[in-house]
Amino acid sequence: MRRKFDHLFTLASGLCAVFSVGILLFIVAAITWRGMGAVSWKFLTEQIRLVGADGGIFYNIVGTLILMATAFLVSVPAATGLALVHSVYLKSERARDRLWLLLSVMNGVPSILFGIFGLIVFVKLFGWGKSWLAGGILLGLMILPTVAVALIEKIKSLPRAYLETAAGLGLSQPQIVWSVILPQSIGGLMTGSLIGLARAAGETAPIMFTATIFSGANIPHGIRDSPVLSLPYHIFVLAQDSLDPAAGEKLWGSALVLLALIFSLSLLALPARLRIHEEARHD
């Protein structure tokens, strides 16, 4: 009976895994199949023309990269600070639980609310208008819990012996943070950042009110009224005109580029992550 249950459980788990991977592969295959025709050197290097029906998505790629880089620069220091407060500086278990709850709640806030917050604070209150910086900060705030939680988990998994050894050598707490905790947790920070950025790259709601327009922008030269073009918003607008065959093709092409962008990001970080895993294996 027990063996039968084990087999059944293994089968169910296997089916779940196949189903999940199958859906992912189907989405990737569908986007690749339909987008392949649109992607060309011209598509990648030219700017948008004829309301998206012609031309390329060069400035959309640039804009997306600017937003993601800003989100990365905003989220990494903030998440590092939060993770250190949680794991090192907060002594009370209760305070830690509260911070954890706050991060969980923040993680569950719908992205449209971030957009509205950005509209009220950055666009109106600060008077920035639509600005790449507002969008980058919002995306950074949105992925903050993901990055912080990944880092907290990594710090939690650090061998206590490292901390005791460093303390035993007379290192102060800041020295232990800089020489042991952060270098040993960088893997968690990178993993969290990648997951977060992958999510941020596809978000439309937080940036549509605050940072991005459909056409007429290129490289921003300031902060005030300096919107950028972006891939998710481009896809969003084209999707509304998807019955037009020319727009439809560009839509799938843009989606494929966005997918490739996220995939490239993961590949870029792969050597560093592998090195970190290798070091961890020798721990």
Add this chain to the structure above:
Amino acid sequence: MTEPIPADQERSNILETRKLSVAAGKRKILSDVHLQIKARQIFGLIGPSGAGKSTVLRCLNRLTDLDHGLRVRGEVLLHGRSIRHREVNVDELRMKIGTLFQQPVVFPTSILKNALFGVRRHKIVPRHAWPATAERALREVALWEEVKDRLRDPARKLSVGQQQRLCLARTLAVNPEIILMDEPTSALDPKSTLAIEGLIGKLKTSRTIVLVTHQLSQARRLCDEVAFVTAQPDGIGKIACSGTTQAILDRTDHPLLNDFLQTEAEADATCCSDDDCP
């Protein structure tokens, strides 16, 4: 190098505990620990597992501060001054009183960076003198000849015995007056155990060592004085007796000590039926 200790200080106690007690929440772990440790001696803490030997050791350089659940009472005096005073810089204290743990803890970096781990952060040695400092420390633990051509190799590639010597070199590089050793050979093979014991014996000429060990043969070989830590029927660890190693290990009038000595002597005898056992 460690500066010579003046003759009058050498005779006096370098480290002392008075009425030291430790509690974890409401549960008392240690009570009434009185120790007097003279300079440049090897002082052993012997006793059964779970009696609180390691906790006593951790109190001596306030490593217990890292365990938020522990409450320490009483006094620990270094050169007659309390180390638990509010004005004492705990990081400087731990530089003076270094630690060698049971398991070698090397950081996932090179042998050289491990040896210089404390020195680099404390900035007690100018940068240009780092290589010489590393060499001195590695020579002191007799590891230099084995690693001099592969200082940039990962420390993890060393054998466990070499890793433990590297940890000792890292501690020595910071130039502590006292080294606390928590069963430093328990994870090592007999050959490495002998190597570490040889080093401990040599270190005695320049430093004070407090050694936790459960091996009576090791205590007999190394320690000048020992204290027997044992858990009382109420589960609280206490110092049952202390004195010169010979006096304690040959004592026959203490029932708890006798039980422990007998058990450990049997364990030592079983171990030493092996030819290469120290």
